[in-house]
Amino acid sequence: MxxxxxxxxxxxxxxxxxxxxxKFIPTAVKxxxxxxxxxxxLTKIEATSFVxxxxxxxxxxxxxxxxxIQRRPGVIYSALVPNVKGAERAxxxxxxxxxxxxSVSETYNRKNVNMSVAESLQNIxxxxxxxxxxxxxxxxxxxxxxGCPFEGEIPEERVLEVARQVLDLGAGGLVVxxxxxxAGPLQVRRLVGxxxxxxxxxxxxxxxxxxxxxxxxxxxAALEEGADQFDCSIAGLGGxxxxxxxxxxxxxxxxxFLLKRLEIESGLDLPVLLEISRKVEExxxxxxxxxLVKAGLR
Amino acid sequence: MxxxxxxxxxxxxxxxxxxxxxKFIPTAVKxxxxxxxxxxxLTKIEATSFVxxxxxxxxxxxxxxxxxIQRRPGVIYSALVPNVKGAERAxxxxxxxxxxxxSVSETYNRKNVNMSVAESLQNIxxxxxxxxxxxxxxxxxxxxxxGCPFEGEIPEERVLEVARQVLDLGAGGLVVxxxxxxAGPLQVRRLVGxxxxxxxxxxxxxxxxxxxxxxxxxxxAALEEGADQFDCSIAGLGGxxxxxxxxxxxxxxxxxFLLKRLEIESGLDLPVLLEISRKVEExxxxxxxxxLVKAGLR
Numbered sequence: 056m057x058x059x060x061x062x063x064x065x066x067x068x069x070x071x072x073x074x075x076x077x078k079f080i081p082t083a084v085k086x087x088x089x090x091x092x093x094x095x096x097l098t099k100i101e102a103t104s105f106v107x108x109x110x111x112x113x114x115x116x117x118x119x120x121x122x123x124i125q126r127r128p129g130v131i132y133s134a135l136v137p138n139v140k141g142a143e144r145a146x147x148x149x150x151x152x153x154x155x156x157x158s159v160s161e162t163y164n165r166k167n168v169n170m171s172v173a174e175s176l177q178n179i180x181x182x183x184x185x186x187x188x189x190x191x192x193x194x195x196x197x198x199x200x201x202g203c204p205f206e207g208e209i210p211e212e213r214v215l216e217v218a219r220q221v222l223d224l225g226a227g228g229l230v231v232x233x234x235x236x237x238a239g240p241l242q243v244r245r246l247v248g249x250x251x252x253x254x255x256x257x258x259x260x261x262x263x264x265x266x267x268x269x270x271x272x273x274x275x276a277a278l279e280e281g282a283d284q285f286d287c288s289i290a291g292l293g294g295x296x297x298x299x300x301x302x303x304x305x306x307x308x309x310x311x312f313l314l315k316r317l318e319i320e321s322g323l324d325l326p327v328l329l330e331i332s333r334k335v336e337e338x339x340x341x342x343x344x345x346x347l348v349k350a351g352l353r
Numbered sequence: 354m355x356x357x358x359x360x361x362x363x364x365x366x367x368x369x370x371x372x373x374x375x376k377f378i379p380t381a382v383k384x385x386x387x388x389x390x391x392x393x394x395l396t397k398i399e400a401t402s403f404v405x406x407x408x409x410x411x412x413x414x415x416x417x418x419x420x421x422i423q424r425r426p427g428v429i430y431s432a433l434v435p436n437v438k439g440a441e442r443a444x445x446x447x448x449x450x451x452x453x454x455x456s457v458s459e460t461y462n463r464k465n466v467n468m469s470v471a472e473s474l475q476n477i478x479x480x481x482x483x484x485x486x487x488x489x490x491x492x493x494x495x496x497x498x499x500g501c502p503f504e505g506e507i508p509e510e511r512v513l514e515v516a517r518q519v520l521d522l523g524a525g526g527l528v529v530x531x532x533x534x535x536a537g538p539l540q541v542r543r544l545v546g547x548x549x550x551x552x553x554x555x556x557x558x559x560x561x562x563x564x565x566x567x568x569x570x571x572x573x574a575a576l577e578e579g580a581d582q583f584d585c586s587i588a589g590l591g592g593x594x595x596x597x598x599x600x601x602x603x604x605x606x607x608x609x610f611l612l613k614r615l616e617i618e619s620g621l622d623l624p625v626l627l628e629i630s631r632k633v634e635e636x637x638x639x640x641x642x643x644x645l646v647k648a649g650l651r
Contacts, residue, residue: 204651236648239614240573268569268607268644269614275538275570302644309566316537316567342640346566346600350534353502 059283061320064307065099065260066092068335069120070135071304072292074104074113076339082116084338086123089132091331092289093124096322097307099131101154101286105141121148133194137168142182146189153186153193154230155179159217160203163234167198172217180224192227196262200246202237211246218250228258230286233273236266240276247280262286263305264293265344270305271313278317285310290332291344302344308332309347325352357581359618362605363397363558364390366633367418368433369602370590372402372411374637380414382636384421387430389629390587391422394620395605397429399452399584403439419446431492435466440480444487451484451491452528453477457515458501461532465496470515478522490525494560498544500535509544516548526556528584531571534564538574545578560584561603562591563642568603569611576615583608588630589642600642606630607645623650 069089073080089102102124108115117134124132134150136142142153157175158164164172183193199206200214218229231246243261250259261277261284263270274285287310293303308328314321332348367387371378387400400422406413415432422430432448434440440451455473456462462470481491497504498512516527529544541559548557559575559582561568572583585608591601606626612619630646 236644237651239611241615265644266648267610268604269611271566272569272573272611275573302647306566312565313537313567313570317539346534346563349600350564353535 057281058278058317058319059281061322062278062283062285062314063098064310064321064323065101065284065286066097066289066307067101067262067286067304068092068289068292068307070101070104070114071286072288072290074111075293075303076113078340079113080338082119082123085116085120088289088331088335088338089120089124091327091334093127093130095324095327095331097130098322099133099152102132102134102150104135104137105145105148106135106137107141110137118144118148121150136182138178139181139185142185146186146191151191153182153191154196155182155193156196156198157217157221158198158203158234159209159214160199160206162205163199163203166205176220176224179221179226183225187225193225194228194230194258194260195221195226196230196232197221198232198234200231201233201239201242202235204235204237211249214246215249215253222254222257228260230260230262232262232286233264236264236270238263238273239269240272243273243276244280247277247282251281258284260284260286265291265302265305270302271309274305274310274313275317278319289328290335290339290348291346292335292339306345306347309345312347312352355579356576356615356617357579359620360576360581360583360612361396362608362619362621363399363582363584364395364587364605365399365560365584365602366390366587366590366605368399368402368412369584370586370588372409373591373601374411376638377411378636380417380421383414383418386587386629386633386636387418387422389625389632391425391428393622393625393629396427396620397431397450400430400432400448402433402435403443403446404433404435405439408435416442416446419448434480436476437479437483440483444484444489449489451480451489452494453480453491454494454496455515455519456496456501456532457507457512458497458504460503461497461501464503474518474522477519477524481523485523491523492526492528492556492558493519493524494528494530495519496530496532498529499531499537499540500533502533502535509547512544513547513551520552520555526558528558528560530560530584531562534562534568536561536571537567538570541571541574542578545575545580549579556582558582558584563589563600563603568600569607572603572608572611573615576617587626587643588633588637588646589644590633590637604643604645607643610645610650
């Protein structure tokens with residue numbers, strides 16, 4: 056066990072969470088929530104995505120969101136981009152950091168973006184180059200790193216191979232993602248252990264979904280290997296719009312509670328996160344997956 | 354890490370889960386669900402409670418439930434009892450095993466059963482003696498072992514002290530319970546480690562609630578200390594009736610999925626558990642807290 060003393064939590068709710076909510080969340084509400092989140096100790100917020108509005112209409116207001124928020128010093132406002140065109144939009148709109156995605160599963164990547172993994176990597180190379188022109192970092196998410204709904208188990212070596220390619224292209228950090236909630240703690244410990252062994256000091260973030268209930272067990276397992284950066288989503292949003300009660304990303308405030316119980320410093324203001332989570336529940340109009348928001352701290 | 358090779362899952366949904374559902378679940382439905390559960394590899398089912406019907410009307414049919422179920426060889430059908438009178442009813446009705454409860458928190462125990470811990474222990478001594486006359490074992494649950502909503506943190510020594518008293522009275526096993534979902538993984542590892550050190554070979558069960566989202570992380574932490582018996586509830590029922598979407602006990606099928614991902618043998622039939630969970634959701638009439646039942650295995 057080598058639990059870290061400090062952990063950074065990155066908020067992905069405004070992107071990974073809100074994009075899954077069926078109704079369009081008004082731009083002003085998104086901005087208000089991002090501005091509240093930026094005051095809770097979160098050090099990075101994925102504010103929106105620059106995927107084409109035809110594909111994800113929920114983030115058709117990406118430029119307006121980035122223009123409307125109050126930039127809080129010390130907080131990185133990142134944006135997800137699918138390609139160079141999206142990256143151009145994001146960088147012009149003032150995104151501090153770019154998140155580009157490739158799946159380590161060939162089948163998933165083709166189904167998701169209609170490209171081979173190799174094509175996606177070329178794409179990412181161009182995104183990284185463009186971001187550099189703007190003096191911005193690109194972090195690359197490795198989707199399905201712990202299993203694929205189509206291919207099943209993904210060999211660890213495959214994840215490491217794509218990670219190496221992405222780092223060779225100049226990525227400034229990696230997000231190892233359990234896109235559909237298939238990871239288990241042993242697998243997490245093994246993969247995180249390997250990555251830290253191969254690339255000590257790497258800007259590594261773990262991104263778990265609680266789709267099958269193992270989200271926080273996986274966060275704990277990653278912490279045991281010393282991982283200290285996690286993507287989380289306020290209220291646990293991120294489930295499929297077809298199943299609004301199904302849980303999505305690991306829930307920001309639940310992870311903050313885990314860290315508190317583990318005596319790990321996160322710098323997060325838990326009571327304020329709970330207030331925001333309650334507000335998010337009102338905004339989306341359905342019961343959110345987060346646990347703590349229903350029970351309270353005591 | 355000393356993950357066990359095999360783990361036993363005990364089902365408490367028919368008692369801890371159903372008692373929290375506002376409407377009365379028809380006796381025939383309870384019996385049908387218990388009979389389905391007994392075919393999934395679960396080795397113990399807490400079938401009902403013999404608390405006075407004025408206090409918990411949901412289990413006013415305790416005798417009928419025990420009389421109506423089909424006893425499957427190898428499955429222990431236990432019942433919760435609050436006192437000797439309840440134990441008499443349970444033993445006459447054919448309960449295989451008795452579950453008696455005492456809180457390690459003086460305040461909680463008084464609020465819950467209007468007795469001091471010392472009085473509850475006297476009570477339990479009488480229950481154990483009576484059960485012995487019937488040749489039956491009494492397992493004692495130590496409520497609030499990981500924290501109390503009134504007293505806050507509970508010192509580990511306090512839990513160990515009550516555990517010792519209970520074992521001195523002749524309890525056949527201990528259930529260490531996180532009654533209101535306050536436990537964290539470090540605390541779990543410490544307490545489980547201490548108990549196993551002091552009483553190696555003890556019939557020890559961990560009973561976690563997922564009230565604040567840490568349920569499965571706590572199960573994983575206990576497994577890391579070698580714990581191999583867990584109370585779980587089908588569909589994750591057990592939340593307060595005042596907050597039907599708030600989660601209760603750790604969810605049987607989600608824990609079964611965790612064990613599967615950890616390559617630990619549980620003997621559980623996961624697809625059948627999912628079928629039963631879906632049925633339970635229909636019966637209770639609200640969205641249950643379990644995750645896997647919404648997402649499916651893939």
